[in-house]
Amino acid sequence: MATTKAFFSHLKPDEDLTIKGAHMVGPSLESKFDELKYEIVHKIDKELEDSKNARTYITQKYDELCNKIQYLTEMDATVSGFRSDIKAIEKQLTELAARVDDVEKRTLNKECPSISSSMF
Template structure:
C-alpha cells in the first residue's frame, strides 16, 4: 500500500505544478479578457457620451438656426406687406397724376 501511496503522491507532485500552472494561465487569460472587455466597454461608453454631446450641440445649433430663420421669415413678410402697401399708394398717386395731366374727353368736346 505504501508503494501505491508513494506513486500517487509522486504523480500528484508531477501533475500538481503543471496543473497549477495551467490554472494560473487560465486565471490570467480570464482576468485579461475581463479587463479587455471592461476597457472596451468604457471606451464605447465614452464614445457614446461624446457622440451624444455632439448631437446635443447640433440640435441646439439647429434650434437656434430655426429661430433665426423664423425671425427672418417674419421680417420678410412684414417688409412684403409694407412694399405692397407702398406699391398701392404709388399706383394711387400715379393714377391721380395721370387724371390731372390728361385732358378729359368732355372738355375737349367744348
C-alpha cells in the same frame, strides 16, 4: 496517507486514480490554473477597457450630435425670423405700392379734367 486513503475509499478505482493523479501533479496543475485565471482576468479587463472606450466614443458622438441639433435649431429660428421679416416687408411694400398707385390715380384724375377742359 491513511487520511488520503479514507478520503478516496468511496470512489471507484478509475475515479480514484484520476483524483490522485491530479494531486500528484499539484504544482504544475496549480500553475496551469493560475495561467488560466490570469488569461480570464486579462480578457475581462480588455473587454472592460474596450467597453469604456466604446462608451466614451458614443458619449462624444452623442454630444456632437446634440451640438449640431442645437445649432440647427438656432439656424431654423433665425431663418423663421428672416421669413417673418420678409413677409412683413412684402406686406409693407404691397401697401406702399397701393398707396403710390392711389396717389398716381388721383394725380392723373386731377390732371385729366384740366386737359379735357382745355381741349374744349
